[in-house]
Amino acid sequence: MNFYIKSFLIFFRIGLFTIGGGYAMIPLIENELVDKRKWISRDEFLDLIALSQTVPGIFAVNIAIFIGYKLRRFWGAFAMAAGTILPSFTIILAIALCFQQFKDNPTIESIFKGIRPAVVALIAAPTFKMAKSARINLYNAWIPVVSALLIWLLGFSPIYIIILSGLGGYLYGRYLHKQKTKKEDC
């Protein structure tokens, strides 16, 4: 079978059966591409995962794009990304079509009244997990607190927060670097 069709189908299957986004996909991709087909080595695979995490965008799609590009340049990336996207695109489109008709149904509405607070809690919980892995302590706790308040109370766009914090990290890194070279000069 053609390489592009095959890789499209592999990622289509993985995309169809993984609930929970990119991280849930990693072991499945590893099994398919590293263990079964030996298209890439494990070290290369781990490097690509690390790289996918440092670029913005949808993690699952980034993994597909970087592996595809590594194997067959642009069209490899295209085939694998299309495979990842298509299952969820189709399913959500079908739901959106149906949901428009059921939106005002009182039974559906009552079910969602119960679900909505749960969803908010499901976003709150990983916030604390993320705070742990981002090593938030007394000295840098002001960064998440101030950014959350700016977005929540003053209606700041999260995009500005991302740009500012990236820039802040860069400037701070440069400042530390300068201090270090100054000390070495003395």
Next chain:
Amino acid sequence: MLFLQLFYAFFKIGLFGFGGGYAMISMIQGEVVTRHQWLSSPEFTDIIAISQMTPGPIGINSATYVGYTAVVNAGYSHAIGVVGSIITTFAVVCPSFILMLLISKFFLKYQKHPIIASVFNGLRPAVVGLMAAATLILINQENFGTSSFQVITSCILFIGTFIASYRYKVNPILLILICGACGFLLFNESMPSFI
């Protein structure tokens, strides 16, 4: 004009969406709910619930859903709604392709570069703030209700789900199903009221 706005909004979400699915929720919320008001706050919460229960990343799911819904709400037909969802889904992955072409030039040098490392030292704590903001924005009257009965029930469901998810790592799909069943039993007007 609507199609251009949709493309631009989701292109930005793809370009600045650092830190995975949950951090992206804040970004999508900022563009889709706060700025353009393509969706109401409960509609947005419902999509997150649907995303949790169906395969696929939240970024793709919300792009597809918003693309369709925003176009249909603006008075266009279902077929044009499908075109809208194709535009938004394409827009959200577009930056990833562009970045891939740029990064592949330097490839592995890129992620070990000290500049990238220090940028991420700034980004990581901010992403925590973004996720906290997404939570705070969603704790509102539209999601938690206005009658005292609904507010109290919602708070109990919120706290219960939080503890079950954070402390006991219960599967989110199971939690959504349980809370959906609670909603059906407690809020359905055709059912006999408990209070």
